[in-house]
Every structure is written in C-alpha cells, then in structure tokens.
Amino acid sequence: MRINSLRLQLLAWVVLPLAGLATVNLWTSHGNALATADLITDRMLVGSARMIAEQVAMTDGVINATVPPAALEMFDTGDRDRVYYGVETAGGRLLTGYPGLPGTPGRPSMEATYRDQTLRLLTFTHAVVGAGKDSPISVTVGVTLFGHDAMVRHLWFSAFTQQLALVAIAGVFVLLGLRRGLAPLIRLRDAVRSPERSELDPVEIAGAQSEIRPLVDALNAYMERVRAQMAAQRRFIANAAHQLRTPLALLSTQASYALRETAVDARREALVALQASSARLARLAEQLLTLSRAEPGSRRPRADRIDLTQAARQVLETHAPRAVGRNIDLGLDETGAVPVIGDGTMLREMIVNLVDNALRYTPAGGTVTVRLAATDGEAVLTVTDDGPGIPVDERDHVFERFYRLAGATDEGSGLGLAIVREVVENAGGRVTLGDGAAGGLVVEVRLPLAGG
Ligand SMILES: Nc1ncnc2c1ncn2[C@@H]1O[C@H](COP(=O)(O)OP(=O)(O)OP(=O)(O)O)[C@@H](O)[C@H]1O
Ligand SMILES: [Mg+2]
Known part of the structure; x- marks a missing residue:
C-alpha cells in the first residue's frame, strides 16, 4: 500500500518506529518490574524471618518459639496472600509452624511448590544463646505470589501508560509540526490558484523554508518563461496581422482600380497586379504557417x-x-x-x-x-x-x-x-x-x- 499523504507518511515514519521502540522497552520494563517485586518480597521475607527468630528463646532450659503476629501481618497487603513459616532446630526438629516447608539455607530465596501453591521462600538462621546443639535455629518464611504478581502488574502498567503517552505526544507534535511546516506550501497553492492572478507575476511566500524556497523560485522562473513566451507570441501575432494588413489594403485598392477601369487593357493590367499581390499574400500566409509548424511543441516531433x-x-x-x-x-x-x-x-x-x-x-x-x-x-x-x-x-x-x-x-x-x-x-x-x-x-x- 502506498501512502500519498505527506502527513500520514511522516506520521508513519515517526510513530511506527517509536511504537516499535516502546514495545521493546515494554519488554525490558517487565523484567525491571519483576526484579523490583522480587527484591521487595525478599526484603519482607527477611524482615519477617528475623522478627520470628528474635522471639526464639530459652525458657526454663527449653527452647521455645512464639511467632509474633506482626511478622505475618506485614504480608497482609490486600492480595489474600497466604504465609507459611517453620522454625527448626539445628537438628531439624520443628519447633513451630508448617511441617515439610522447603528451606533455602545458605541461599537468598527461591520459589517452590508447597500444598499446591507456588511460594517464594527464604530461610534465616539465627544462633540462640544457651540452646546447645539446638542452635542455630533456622526460620523459613514462605508467601504466595499474589501480592508479588500484583506489584509486577502495577509497576509494568505504569511503564506501559508512560510509553503510550510518549508515542501519542510524539504523534501530536509531528502533526502540529507538519501543520506549521506545510503552511507555506498551502499558501503557495492558494496564491497560485487565486483567481486574481492573471498576469503570471511572481508569487511571494513569506516565511517559506529553505526546502520550499527553491520550489517557489522554480515556479516563478517557470512563470517568467511562460510570460516571455506569451509576450513573444503576442508580438508575433501583432506583427503578422500588420504584415497581412498592408498587402490586403493593396489588394483592395487594386480591385477597386480594376473595377473603375473601362479600357480592357488597363483593366487587365490591374488584374495582373492584383494576381501578383494575392500570390505574395498567399506566400506570406504560407511562411507564417511553416514557421508556426516549425516551432517546438506545435506538432509531434518527427525523427x-x-x-x-x-x-x-x-x-x-x-x-x-x-x-x-x-x-x-x-x-x-x-x-x-x-x-x-x-x-x-x-x-x-x-x-x-x-x-x-x-x-x-x-x-x-x-x-x-x-x-x-x-x-x-x-x-x-x-x-x-x-x-x-x-x-x-x-x-x-x-x-x-x-x-x-x-x-x-x-x-x-x-x-x-x-x-x-x-x-x-x-x-x-x-x-x-x-x-x-x-x-x-x-x-x-x-x-x-x-x-x-
Ligand atoms: N542570399 C541572400 N543575399 C542577400 N541578402 C539576403 C540573402 N538572404 C536573405 N537576405 C536578407 O535577409 C533578409 C531576411 O531574409 P528572410 O529569408 O528571412 O526574409 P525574406 O526573404 O525577406 O522573406 P521570406 O523569405 O519570408 O519571403 C532578407 O530580407 C534579405 O534582405
Ligand atoms: Mg527569404
């Protein structure tokens, strides 16, 4: 498909590549949003695990773990996430929490499936004073991914609307710029079209850009040539008419002379002169015709x-x-x-x-x-x-x-x-x-x- 409008062409050339770039950008910004959400979730998991770990203490020689509600409530972001946790001794005995929760000792965090749910999990180890071989304990906290995913969507969506706004603004500016840029061309069209222009005088377009000026100049030069040609043509017609008038007047004089003459010889003489004049006139017409045919463009050029x-x-x-x-x-x-x-x-x-x-x-x-x-x-x-x-x-x-x-x-x-x-x-x-x-x-x- 060919686009014939300069506006559409430029718009396509600016907005389509921009839209392409925006798409690529959208893809990378999804990665960014994901990384940000991961980071925030991990920080929260660490915070929660640390809070739980700090509540583990020795009471009456027995290691005791109570989970502070705040450690779990911090995940309550309205996305109905479920939080799983487990506190184990160094020997692997579960002090409190959910049994069989996959731990990540020595690793930052991971995603794993637990009870048919995908969790992001993190294990925090903590030494407990006086706990003997039970120390250090490890606290594992895992959370479902609803909040995490909502955060990704939110971050991504705002990036998306920004990109979209950018492309739209670019398009608007292209159109505005074009309207301004094309204004001299439109003025040129109106100036050439104007019914007041009869004499092919040069058009003057104020504010024409350096790209349009040569067009205006070429147009003016062209009109100047046409004007010169028209003037030459007018001169030629005037000359030709003048040239025709003289022998025609002579012809008419000779005819009246012949009419007035009664003597046969004199009348004959007048008629002979009349014949010669008309022959000259015919040759003049012939020459005019030949010249007009010889002019370029007057007939199909033959080779x-x-x-x-x-x-x-x-x-x-x-x-x-x-x-x-x-x-x-x-x-x-x-x-x-x-x-x-x-x-x-x-x-x-x-x-x-x-x-x-x-x-x-x-x-x-x-x-x-x-x-x-x-x-x-x-x-x-x-x-x-x-x-x-x-x-x-x-x-x-x-x-x-x-x-x-x-x-x-x-x-x-x-x-x-x-x-x-x-x-x-x-x-x-x-x-x-x-x-x-x-x-x-x-x-x-x-x-x-x-x-x-
Ligand atoms: N061979 C020539 N010798 C001398 N003068 C010439 C010769 N050819 C042309 N001229 C001069 O040049 C002038 C222009 O010649 P041109 O052929 O254009 O016009 P023309 O002969 O007067 O008219 P036309 O040829 O149209 O009937 C002539 O009037 C004549 O004075
Ligand atoms: Mg001649």
Missing part, C-alpha cells in the same frame, strides 16, 4: 531518417525554372547521400527558404551553388551565391522574425531565415552566415549526421 542530398535535389528541381528565368546558374555539388535525423517536411522547407533567398537576392546572371558534405560526423549543407551578401552587423538580425534588410526588394516577409533557424535548431544543428569567395552570401547549416 525520420532523411537524405539531405535527396531533399536538396528535389528542391533544386522545383526551383530550376525560376533560375532559368533569371538566367542564374543553379548547381548542386554532392558526393552521395548525407543522412540526418529530423522532420523531412521541415528540413525540405529549410532548404527551400535558403535556395529561395539565394535566387531572389542574386542579380540575374549570377551563380547559386548548393553543396552537401558529410564531415566529422556532421552533415554540412552550404548555399553559396554571388549576390550582395549580408553586412556583418546585420547577420544576427536577419534571423529575427519579420526582419528584412533596408532596401530589400518589396517581395518577402522576413520569415525565411527565422524558419531556417527554427528548423535547424530543432534538429540539433546550427546555422551560420559567411562571405562567399566571390562576394555574396554563404549560408552554412551543420546537422548531426545520422549514424549507421
């Missing part, structure tokens, strides 16, 4: 084995007409398969964006080369062009969402490189920008090579 060379070849095939149209020499430089682990669709999308950039920003008649290599356990993909390149101090910024170089052509949304970085980082790689040998830009993507 397919992808041949980057194969993917690059496909991308180049689809982009070949555009290269031809702009008279750009688009080439693939590869020496075989370059396997990586990742999301195939996203990795292809990454290559599409790099090739798209190279084709877009390289002037007509230029050269764009996609190179693939596998070195030192890394897959290296480079896209080289001989266009204007990106200034060094802009190279960090171009990976930001919606960031475009000043003076860039009006096409493009500034999301391409953001997508590239997202995809590459998700696949455990990195992307860097460099200068080409003949000017232009070199984008280098390094990904972990798939083994096997």
